[in-house]
Amino acid sequence: MAVINQRERNNGETGYSLLFFAGNAWFKRFLVIFVGVVIGVVFYVWYSQHSSDVSPDSIAGYSYAIIGTLFLLFAAFLYTLKRRSHKKRIVGQLHTSLNWHICFGVLGLVFLFLHSFGNFNPRTGTYALYGMIALAISGFVGRFLDRLAPRLITGEVHKSLTVIGEDRIETISQKLQAIVVHNTQDLHSFAVVPGETSQNASTSLVPLSGPVSSDFSFIHKDQALQTPWDLAYISLEATPQELSLEANHYRFVPDRKSELARPGALMPGAQEHISELQEVERAMQRELFYRYIILYWRKFHIALALLTLALTIWHLVYAGQLLIPVLLHR
């Protein structure tokens, strides 16, 4: 029975919903955070009621400061060192370290908040606390982005790949190429063979070699040579640039009201493929954007951590300048 349940559980997990359940690995750490916060808050309430000295530089205040700083140091260095060290690492250990990193970070923030005892004067300690709050918020936002952004990236990649997983841009480009070749062949059929009609000099169109579809693919034969060099010379005969009224001409460039003026009319299916191509390109741009969000949010979190560390050191130096003379004169 247990084997069947296990098999069902193993086979039953498909799909990738936007709000997927990440598992219950965080539960133990959440319990530790809860117990730590409860102990800190209960002691805070008890101390506030039984002592007249409720300030950051009281015994309780120093205790909170030391414990909070230790938690933050654990949060900062345990995960970083574990990530960099390769000794005796097992699969899944880094994830556990990351959970402890979050746990210690939250506990450190709570204890340092309690260390303030409600004093939020614009001094070094307050700035350090604000830094820590920003750091913790950036961490939580980062974890949220770590869940959301990959799911969004997957959606964009899904658009960029074909059903069998090949590059969709390449597939569309091949189709477009086929259309262009097809249309070029069609246009070749409109080309008039030189010498076929009277006054053929004006209509003899010579297609360029290769699959090109623009109007530049056709040139008027010997056009430059037959243009009179003397502008004062006027003849009543038809020039090569003029079309004969008697000959049957295919009107290649239609007027604006014509159906042929519609974009893509001369290349059936091409416009759809071009918009599909643009859609895939936009999907790839969005994919890159989400990837940059993941990357730069991590950098932002590290930068905030360094800033908070600097503010904390500044606060410790400031507190040391106040505390050391008092201790020395006792």
Added chain:
Amino acid sequence: MLKTGFKPRVRNAVMLHKTVSQVSQELHACIGCNECLLACPAVTESITIDVLNRETLSGPISAPVARFSRACYQCGACVAPCPVGLHRDAMMMWLKVRMLRAGWGE
């Protein structure tokens, strides 16, 4: 040989997805050293690299691999330690796409 100490910074490189043929090539080039899984901060369970490789390209996806695939946040930590320079993040992305197409993704 002169050692310059220069090490290319591949860890933070941002690259787009790969096609299934490229993923297939990389999977066949994998030597199964497990370094990518050891460096991964997203994997929570003990998954072997051969199971992951087998289920990445095609066929049914087991629950631990599905959970790992969803948990992978494309940080690229798996790329730098690979001794043969493969992109496990691209392989995981293909697995994610397969899962998205297979089920209740959209």
